[in-house]
Amino acid sequence: MDYLRPGESGEGFNMGEKMSPEVQKKVEQLQDWINKQPHLPKDIDDKIARRFLHSCYYDMDRTKTAVELFFRIRDTSPELINHRDPLSPPMQKLLKIVNVAQYEISGKRNIWLWQLNDPGLEQYDYLQDARMFIMLFDAWMLNNTEFAEEDIIVLDTKDISLKFITKFNVSIAKKIAKYQEDAMPIRLKQIHIINAPPFIDKLFGLMKPFLKAEITSMVHFHVPKSETLFKYLNREDLPQDYGGTRPTMVELNKEVVRIVMEQRENFLDENFWKTEKKVKGPKTEVATFRSLDID
Structure with a gap:
């Protein structure tokens, strides 16, 4: 499956809007298919x-494959899905050094921002960050009602040093890459690495083997104090931290945390959105659940 192709377009809309008969029919078809899969x-x-469906441009086969992989990764990655209480000491520790923001910007687009505030990387935990990432995305899916034409990721690497290599986990990185590329129901179009250090090529080299060419082509690096980011994003779409007019990352992060706390009960349930492991489902016209490879 490849639903992240650059240049592919779609019309953004609000989930609260009335569905067309065509979309309603596809939703019903997908739900019927899901209900027939015992696992x-x-x-x-x-x-x-x-x-x-929207993330896959309403292609039913692509959608079924994305759904299968979404749950397959969750089923085979307890280290990412379990222990996600946002009030737990490990999660609270990470939330103190990472600011995350997500909101809609001009052009019916979503922007996702990640900012690390941990000089020296003394507190940073790669696994916990990956676990938080999936938790935040789950909360967004449960809360958000907008469909965007495209999604844009901005990562602030101002506090990243070569010490990051000692924090890196290859197994987790491969799973997260697969999840982002083929399972997340978004339309990823751009990835921006801002405040990129001189050795960013070495760090990017750690991830590049796990990424598809379509994804690596989306990545743009921006060195500190440069204004190259504004070639892709308007100032009014960015937080004040990056020369924009939106609230600061600290303020935007508060809204993300609020949404997560509203969904805390779901995160405490370690069977939430889990598959039925003991039941073998019938073969389908798309890849079977057990055949989806995430390694």
Whole structure:
């Protein structure tokens, strides 16, 4: 499956808007298919099913493959899905050094921002960051009602040093890369690395073997104090931290945390959105659940 192709377009809209008969039919078809798969969860509501369809441009086979992989990764990655209480000491520790923001910007686009505030990387934990990433995305899926034409990621690497190599986990990186490329129901179009250090090529080299060419072509590096980011994003779409007019990352992060706390009960349930491991489902016209490779 490849639903992250640069240049592919779609029309953004609000999930609260009335679905067209064509979209409604596809949602019903997808839900019917999910309900016939013994291994898939049965608590996927229409708005989640619709988001998967939208991310795959309403191609049913691509959508089914994305759904299968989404749950396969969750099923085989307890280190990423379990122990996600946002009030736990490890999560609170990470939330003190990482600011995350997500909001809609001009052109019916979503922007996702990640900012690390840990000079020396003394507190940073790569696994915990990956676990938080999936938790934040789950909270967003449960809360958000907008469909965007494209999604843009901005990563602030101002506090990243070569010490990051000692924090890096190859196994986790491979799973996160697969999840981001083929399972997340978004339309990823741009990835920006801002405040990039001189050795960013070495750090990027750690991830590059796990990334598809379509993804690496989306990556743009921006050195400190440069204004090259504004070639891609308007100032009014960015936080004040980066020369924009939006609130600061600290303020934007508060809203993200609020949404996460509203969903805390789901994160405490380690069976939330989990598959039925003991049940073998029938073969389908797309890749079977057990055949989806994430290694």
